[in-house]
Amino acid sequence: MIAPRLIARAILRVVPAEHAAWAEAMACEIVAARDDRRFAMGCLCAAMGLRLRTTGGRAMEQVSERPRMTAVSCGVVAALLGLVYLGRTGAPATMLAANAGAIALGLAGVAVPRRVLLSDATALFTAFLLLATALLGAAADGAARWLHLGVAVQPSLVLLPAAILAHLTRRSALTAGAMVVAALALAWQPDRAMAGALLAALLAGGRRSGPVPILAAAAAFAITLLRVDDLPGVEWVDGVLFSAVARGVLPGLAVIGGTAVLLAPALFALRDARADTRAFGATWGAVVAAAALGNYPTPLVGYGGSAILGYLLAAACLPARPAARAIDPVPAMRDAARDDRLFRLA
Structure with missing residues (x-):
């Protein structure tokens, strides 16, 4: 009894x-x-x-009440776990230094005022830089996705995620045009991974994306699927999600854990009605999926500062807090009555 x-x-x-x-x-x-x-x-x-x-x-x-802080924190943790993977698998010291420098530079970018990152000028600059990269950038096996600025930089990874959020936030004719130009540039390069990320993000943005940018992104992605894209894999850059497990327990855990952490904001975005947070999650989910399916850079946990910069800049575009919501006093009164009844019964 x-x-x-x-x-x-x-x-x-x-x-x-x-x-x-x-x-x-x-x-x-x-x-x-x-x-x-x-x-x-x-x-x-x-x-x-x-x-x-x-x-x-x-x-x-x-956690979802602070989307910007959450995303920045997840990006830094995932990139640090990437350093653990690179260090434990014997990657050159220059790779570790480049990723560490990208973390520092990305955190400096977080300090840039959000209104600057989300401006029409940012979206237009991104679009025309991607087009210039397709025409004049460094090419390898028929693909032109990089600019050599001392190190190879992939502008689509650095700037496109932030430009997408600028479009969804401002929803202007200029940003819509920028998305169309960006889609054209990605098809021209070709960059199947980022074309897929652009399409996924705009679809996640829903009505705020607009039909024309979505159609342009879908066409660009279809073109990249038809074009030959057989770049060979690069050690510590491509295929990291699978090769890390074979390199040891700690590298495998670092890569798996880092990938889970960088995708965590995408899980929070499923509970959020905001187009920008959903698009942020869709962008990086698509980039990770591309890295798992083909020879594309593995974001944050593999070698490559472009993804680190792009992730942190996109995180800086997210709101510090969601919009204020009205408080309904009725549920609170109901919970108080239940608590009182529980106390008397116990």
Whole structure:
């Protein structure tokens, strides 16, 4: 008799207030069942599961309340785990230095005012730089995606994610035109990975993207699928998601963990109605998918400062906090009444 009653009291205190009615019913059943400890323990496990799910959901809500800080933090952690992978697998010191420098430069970019990153000028500059790269950039095996600025830089990875967010935020004719030019440039280069990322982001943006940019991105992606893209893989850059596991436990965990961390904002974006946060998640989800399916740079955890810069600059484009929402006092009063009833029953 004593143990089931103690379990019933524990359930009343563990279960979240929104499930108070269920807790009260279970407590009555446990007391009525007397010595059925198996049933009581099953109810207690279910109550603890409800508490963990509710607590986890609230923690996710608190994190998603700060999308910019969350994305920047995830980017830095993922890039640092990438340094662990490079260091443990014997990558040249220059690669570690380049990625570390990209982290520092990206954090400096986070300090740039958000209105500058989200301006029409940023989107237009990105579009015409991508077009110039397709025409004049460094080419390899028929693909022209890079500019040599002391080190090879891929402008599409650095600037396109931020330009997409600028378009979704401003939704002007200039930014829409910039998306069309960017799509043309990606088809010309060709860059299948970033063309797919552009299409995924605009689709995630929904109506704010506009039909013309979406159609241009879809056409560009289709063209890249038809064009030959057989660049050979580069060690520590391509195929990292699979080769890291074969290199050892720590490198494998660093790459898998880093990839999970960089995609975490995409999971938070699933709970957010904002077009920019959904597009941010779709962009980097598409880049990771491309890296898993072909010889494309593995973002943040592999060698390459372009993705690190691009991720942090795009993160800086996200709002510091979501728009203020009106507070409905009725649910709060209802929760208070449930808490009071639980206290009296316990």
